[in-house]
Amino acid sequence: MFAHFLFLSADLRRAGRLLDAYPGISLDMTPGIELLYTLSKNITETVEFFTSYSDRIIYGTDIISNLTFDVAEARSGILTRWLETADEYRLPDTADFNLGPPENGIMHGLSLPEDVIRKIYLSNFERLVGPRPRPLDTQAASEEAARITAGRKRLSA
Numbered sequence: 728m729f730a731h732f733l734f735l736s737a738d739l740r741r742a743g744r745l746l747d748a749y750p751g752i753s754l755d756m757t758p759g760i761e762l763l764y765t766l767s768k769n770i771t772e773t774v775e776f777f778t779s780y781s782d783r784i785i786y787g788t789d790i791i792s793n794l795t796f797d798v799a800e801a802r803s804g805i806l807t808r809w810l811e812t813a814d815e816y817r818l819p820d821t822a823d824f825n826l827g828p829p830e831n832g833i834m835h836g837l838s839l840p841e842d843v844i845r846k847i848y849l850s851n852f853e854r855l856v857g858p859r860p861r862p863l864d865t866q867a868a869s870e871e872a873a874r875i876t877a878g879r880k881r882l883s884a
Contacts, residue, residue, distance in 0.1 A: 730787065
């Protein structure tokens with residue numbers, strides 16, 4: 728699962744080729760500064776992409792525990808409005824600095840079909856990780872963190 732659409736929002740053809748070549752890959756639509764604005768520039772192409780690859784796109788927000796409730800609510804609301812409606816709108820004042828502003832400040836909603844939205848919000852994630860949270864295997868997580876750290880040390884040496 729690649730976060731932030733693997734930063735390919737400006738090149739949906741390339742994103743499609745990647746998904747076609749690697750059936751195990753999914754793209755997380757957690758918004759970076761450019762993601763929703765870039766995808767809003769060509770609504771027809773974006774709706775076609777989201778519909779064609781609806782089994783491979785996963786909802787994400789990057790909402791973290793230190794955000795205020797207003798900011799967290801605004802960020803998730805921006806995404807749901809963008810996916811569910813055909814609205815043209817500007818970011819709310821409560822949105823945090825990570826989301827804007829773009830060149831013109833306008834976002835264009837996709838008004839995706841209900842079945843596509845359900846896959847993005849829930850079904851795709853459940854297919855990958857299951858419908859219920861599982862306890863964290865702290866031993867396995869610790870070993871993985873050590874493995875990643877050791878790899879980074881080798882690369883920087």
